[in-house]
Amino acid sequence: MTIDSASGEQEHSSEQPPQPTKPVRNDQNAMFLRAARAGNLEHVLDFLRTGVDINTCNSNGLNALHLASKEGHNEVVRELLRRGAIVDASTRKGNTALHIASLAGQDIIVTILVEHGANVNAQSLNGFTPLYMSAQENHEVVVRYLLAHGANQALATEDGFTPLAVALQQGHDRIVALLLENDNTSKVKLPALHIAAKKDDTRAASLLLQNEQNPNVTSKSGFTPLHIAAHYGNADIAQLLIEKGANVNFQARHNISPLHVAAKWGRVKLCELVLDKGAIIDCRTRDLLTPLHCAARSGHDSVVEVLIERGAPIASKTKNGLAPLHMAAQGDHFDCARILLYHKANVDEVTVDYLTPLHVAAHCGHVGVAKLLLDRQADPNARALNGFTPLHIACKKNRIKVVELLLKYHASVGATTESGLSPLHVAAFMGCINIVIFLIQQGANVDCETVRGETPLHLAARANQTDIVRVLVRNKANVDAQARELQTPLHIAARLGNSDIALILLNAHANPNAATRDQYTPLHIAAKEGQEEVVQLLLDKKANKQLLTKKGFSPLHLAAKYGNYGVVKLLIEKGTPIDIEGKNQVTPLHVAAHYNNEKVAQLLLEHGARAQACAKNGYTPLHIAAKKNQMEIAQSLLAYRADPNAESRAGFTPLHLASDEGHIQMVALLVEKGSQVNAKAKNGLTPMHLCAQEDRVDVAEQLFKCGADVNSKTNAGYTPLHVACHFGQLAMVKWLVEHGAVVDAETRANYTALHQAAQQGHNHVVRYLLENGASPNIKTNSGQTPLSIAQRLGYVSVVETLRTVTETTVITETTTITDERYKPQNPEAMNET
Structure with a gap:
């Protein structure tokens, strides 16, 4: 299995690949080749300068690059490649420079050649690759480099030998391991011994184990070679591994043993082998699966036996309480289930959720296993933890054949869960029409109720199961059945906007005005949800457009609230009173203004809604828009002649509200449209008072420019300065004083701004007032100075500020005055609801 050395190739091949090289024709060429082989770069360059062809070769096809590569002359190889030597030029036997360098173990040369584009999978005439040559000669560094750069170890010689085969023949165990570990045919990278186990390669495994390879070495996923052998049923290598000390009970990740693996994949001989060698038969995984669970789940009846x-x-259970019989039922493994039952497995064994094997078979639709279980007296009405019987589950999963089987075996068609769900409820909700029809034919009650009072018709409507609704209605289901909150199926269809279901119910004479506990009719709900088609249907069926909910909303109010333009338009076209009053005389326009639904407000106005409509508290839509700073709506209202000076029951105008909230642009708009800047509420508060209370200096400035009086008094005589001082709004106090506010103006009780600041403990305001000429000696009607008030209320810092400027002496002994409880004086407020 060796090849001739590269330098000793003979000229005997009758078939040669195309060559860019020319044989040596003179002594100069031969000297050039000798210089390359000797690594004499200077002479090589001299010959090239004289015109020698860089790709010239000897009679064996060896050129300068081949010879320099074989001898490891790095600089000569680099220079030849730089000057245009053909990197994949081949000899007469088809060997390239990379073949020759690989055979010689010249790892640096190999790197240089590959970096210059050498083909790592080039094959000689006999099919040898550079990888084959380096593996044959035990050149580990070269093998590793070639593998990392795409060498294909599956390429074989003309005799069928691969790099792995020649490495095994030569006994190069490190090369064998390296090739196995880099086997690209495996999706998962495995250690060498694992690959040998997978391939059932006992020769490779023996070689690896002879060199002290650990038989229990694990892959990244924690499996040993014996696990791999068990997976693929490779009994010979499993026997070898066990003889070499492999642990038959080794627990891989999740505590999986070789026996678990063999059982899962149906490897009977492997199971028998590891059991004979001491495998624990009831070993358990992390989830407490035994080998019997694995075999039953995969349907390997021979392994089960x-x-x-x-x-x-036979009764072992997983963490979830699954027995092997559950597993067989889940996988529709009839023979496994039969064997388990023959060996006395409990036919009604339950999981932690009280699921029996029959529940599992029903869930999966396995009729054969279900019949087997029923024939062995399985309880057809066994209840799971959630109350579901096998019939419930079969209905949920649309297993019609299982349903028919269960009823044949006396399953209860009226069985209910703790929440009251019957099989018909489940089938209706899931849209299993054939099962619904069959259950009704078998006597199921079409109007059975859950604990919430919901019938199958409610659930079908909620799940948008139109065909089911049609079947239930055809079978005389009560279309006006009321659930706990008095909700009917029509309410549900209205909420979901299912016009088909709504039409079926209405055609079956469902009450379009049925009201929930909160007095919502289907029309209210459809209007709220913006379901135009359903609204149209309900109106066509004479639904009452003027009914109010418990909170006093009509359908038009709700559509306006949620900005459902199309519904609003439809309700108006069908004759809904445009200014229909709800609770507290609120109109749809009030609602649209409150929720800033400008398009709806515009639509209402265009159809005649009164912009001056007053709620119970006297608010017009403009009051609401001003308070909420809804600029577009305010402009629309004013364009439709809303009164900018309209007063609430307490006498407040939209300008009061905008000023109180600090909406400067709204203030500007209202003033521009004629709002009175000095308008007084019934208690005398002006917009300027409200600016003072809330520290709205920018709004106050706007009002002042438009003629607002900074010294206007309320009914009790409070000026804006009193109010600002009372609330400690120093910025506002400064602005008022700077703009002409009378510092010592008195209320009807002879309180000055300084009295108010002292009463509230605002020392920073007290100091500012004193600095700006406020008198500390003015007495109220009850004889109080600012100082005496501060003393009574315990404001130490205020007392310290005032005692140095007040003419009266500080009270030091108890008098009749101190026995009287001081009654604070507060300015009027805007108490609107």
């Missing part, structure tokens, strides 16, 4: 005969526990 072997394991049971060897004493495998």
Whole structure:
């Protein structure tokens, strides 16, 4: 299996590949080749300068690149390649420079050649590759490099030998291991011994094991070679591994043993072998699977028989409580189930969720196994933890044949779960029409109710099962059945916008005005959800457009609230009163304004909605838009002649509300449209007072430019400065003083701004007022100075500020005045609801 050395090739081949080289014709060419073989770069270059062909060759086809590569002359090889030497030129036997360097173990030369594009899979006339040559000669570094750069170890010689075969023949164990570990035919990279086990290559395995290879070496996934042999049923190599010390009970990842693997893949001989060698028959994985579980789940009845005969526990359970019989039922493995039952497996064994094998068979639709279980007296009405019987499960998974079988074996058609679900509920919800029809034919109650009062018709409507609804209605299901909140199937169809179902129900005389506990009719719900088609159907069936919910909303109010333009338009076209009043006399336009649904508001206005409509508290839609800063809606309302000076019941205008909220653009718009900047509420508050309360300096500036009075008084005599001082709004206090506010203006109780600041403990405001000429000695009607008020209320810092400027002496002893509880004086407020 060796080849002739590259330098000793003979000229005997009658068939030669195309060659760019020419045989040596004179002494100069021969001297050039000798210089290349000797590594004399200077002479090589001299000959090239005299015109020698760089690709000239001797009678065997060996050129300068071949000879320099064989001898390992790195610089000569680089220079020849740089000057145009053909990297894959071949000898008469078809060997390239890479073949020759690989055979010689010249790893640096190999690297240079591959970097210059040498074909790593080039084959000689006999089929030898560079990888084959380096493997034959035990050149590990070269083998590793070639493999890393795409060498194909599957390429064989004309005699059928691969690099692995020649390495095995020569006893090169490290090369064998390297080739096995780099076997590209495996999707998962495995250690050498694992690959030998997979290929059932006892020769390779023996060689590896002779060189002290650990028989229990693991792959990245934790499996040993014996696991691999068990997977592929390779008994010979399994025997070898065990003889060499492989652990038959080695637990890989998730505690999987070789016996688990052999059982899963139906390897009977492997199972018998490892059991004979001491494998634990009831070994368990992390999930407590035994080998018997694995065999039953995969349907290997021969393995099941072997394991049971060897004493495998037939009632063993996984973490979830699954017995081998559950596994056989799940996989529709009739023979496995039959064997297990023959050996006394419990036909009604339950999991942690109380699922029996019959539940599992019903879930998977395995009629044959289900019949086997029923014939062995399985309970057709066994209840799982959630109350489902096998019939419930078969209905859920649309297993009509299993349903027919279960009813034949006396399964209860009316069985219910704890929540009251019957098989018909389940089938209706899942849209299993054949099962629904069959259950009804078998006497199922079409109006049976869950604990929430829902019938199969409710569930079918909720799941948009149109055909099921049609079948139930045809079988006299109550179309007006009411669930716990008095919701009917029509309410559900309205919410989901299923016009087909709604039409079926309405044609069956469902009540279009049925009301829930909160007084929602189907029309309310459809309007809220924007379901135009259903709204149209309901209106065509004379649904009442003016009914109110418990909270006082009509369908038009709800459509306006949620911005459902199409529904609003439809309701208007069908004659809904445009200004229909809800709770507290709120109109749809109020609602649209509140929720900033500008298009809806515009539509309502275009159809005659009153822009001046007043709610119970006197608010117009413009009040709401001003408060919420809905600019577009406010502009539309004003365009439709909304009164910018409309007053609420407490006398507040939209400008009051906009000022209070600090909406400067809204303030500007309202003033532009004629709002009175000094308008007084019934308690005398002006927009400027509200700016003072909320520290809206920018709005106050806007109002002032438009003529607002900074000294306007409320009914109790409070000016904006009083209000700002009361609430400690220093920025506003400064602005008012700078714009002409009277510092010592008095209320009807003779309170000044300084009294208010002292009463509230705002020392920073007190200091500012004093700095700007406020008198500390003015007394209220009850004889209080700012200082005495601060003393009574315990504001130490305020007392310290005032005592140095107040003429009256500080009260130091108890008098009759101190026995009286001080009553704070507060400015009027905007108490709107």
